[in-house]
Amino acid sequence: MDEELKSLIKVWISAIISISYCYYIPPRIKSGVPRLCSLCPVLALFLVLPLCFSSVHLSLITAFFLTWLANFKLILFSFDKGPLIPLPPSLSRFICFTCFPIKAQQNPKSQNHMPKLVFAIKVAIFGVLLHLYGYRKNLSPALLLALYFVHLYLEIEIILSFIKNVVCIFLGCDLEPQSNKPYLATSLQDFWGRRWNLMVPAILRPAVYAPMRRVSERRMSSGWALFPGILAAFIVSGLVHELLFFYLTREMPTWEVTMFFVLHGVCTAVELAVKKKTTVIQRWQLSPVVSRLLTVGFVIVTGGWLFTPQLIRASLSYRLLKSLLINF
Template identity: 75%
Template sequence: MGLWNNLYILLLLHSNKNQSWCFSFTLYLSGSCSVSCYSSVFLLCAFVFSLTLLANSKLILFSFDKGPPIPLPTTLGRFFCFTFFPIKAQENPNSQNHFPKRDVATKVAIVGVLLHLYGYRNNMSPTLLLALYFVQLYLEIDIVASFFKIAVVIFLGCNLEPQSNKPYLATSLQDFWGRRWNLMVPAILRAAVYAPMRRVSERRMSSGWGLFPGVLAAFIVSGLYHELLFYYLTREVPTWEVTWYFVLQGVFTAAEIALKKKTTVTQPWQLTPAVSRLLTVGFVFATGVWLFAPQLVRSGVLERYKYEEVLFVDFIKQKFITLLGIFLTSVKSFNGV
């Protein structure tokens, strides 16, 4: 019933957006009841992230004519999709956009290799295993986003903004979190948290420093969002480790911005791109091992997710072998005739 309630709510919102803030909390409650029925890590994570977290933020922004899904989608179907799913229509469509076959095939092959390597996890260090999990997470998000993009192009006739933009090439924390990793979330936080907090801060301090409270507030809200997500995944009392992870990222990102401002004015200098990328990705990973991953490891969520993937791959293999057998049998029968 939760899903149908949400559809009904969105139908009302589409006809009267000024009342969307009234229904946002109802959407959250019905979504929360719905996600409690899922035991699959993948489905639970996708449902909580898309519906309980992002959809509510989008609807709140929508009620104030800010952020997605502004501008208003032309059809009700598009309104549902752009509200439910972590997607955004491409503002400047490019006729040269195409499905990256080679890129996706390479990523699928790498994921296959990683799944095979997990069979030797008893011989791996915990840090190496976590690194493989993070790489796998990034690859799978990109793979799913690529196939989802095809479905959207077919059924809605519009192209999408990329889900991520090669985060391993980030040269700074600001670049990583703001322009490369999970781009839908920064777009929401920028409109819902950063911009209002910056406007309030600039009334009490100089405009040059008003952005720092906005940056910290955005990371704190992101941490609380992830804390709620972890609660649904682990069903355990929050430890606040993941919140502190994002607080730490916010503090260092703000410090990085301040350092850039100071060095640009007094003594311009910069590291080489290779060193910047190594430091950025290394910091995100090291702090992730320290604060982001432990709760998932202790609760067994990562092991459950890996087990689900192995079952899914085995299912696909069995179906492929079955279909191949049927095809070969049909060919033999045809040749015999």
């Protein structure tokens, strides 16, 4: 733990210095390829930093914040796009908005106590889940897989909510939510585009979807050009997740995770194509309850088929639990 703590301090000092450089120097350089070239050393560094940890949690968190979010935001920043444009008024805001899945709320709304209550419920459920792992030898493989999905979801939600609240207090501003009750999604488009990990689609739209759609419009109508854009965004997301899995397992990718996102990209594109046929929608419109069950069920089933096998082979669930108990 002492070595991991030293690595944590070194990594984040390096990250803060690098992002400070990005705040002061590249904005003075012409946007486009020249600015991107000035950021290349930082982008390369952020690819290496997650390898400094042996802890699963620290490696995953660093990879998500720096390799995934920061790198994509800085690439968009090179072309005067993305959440870092316009340039935040202070270095502290620039660092926070670069690393974390947060964005300043444009129209702040009055807050109620329900989010705090929901957060407390999630923490309580997570505690019960950790207790159940003590009886994992007596649980069926299917139930263990379901618990693993809930574990991943709750851990991500708890960590991101905690970071959001800390940053909100530090910056003194209202921040947009990271997710919007993904378990209530009524379609794949709703799940991936409007509810799950909202910062990711906010980055992929200008970075992948929009450029691919513009290129596709040269060869097909604008109505159909959105489909290559959707597939490209899901493929890039799959490749990034393969990289994250490499940081976790330190094993070569098997491409099952990429296939998971390709499958969901194809299904989302088919879903949108069906929605274009208004007569089909009117004839086969399902109730919200059924739509939610089908959507969440499809995500869980395909996740168990393609998303988790590599993690299970690497005994990552055990390593996650062991790391969590050691760290906390």
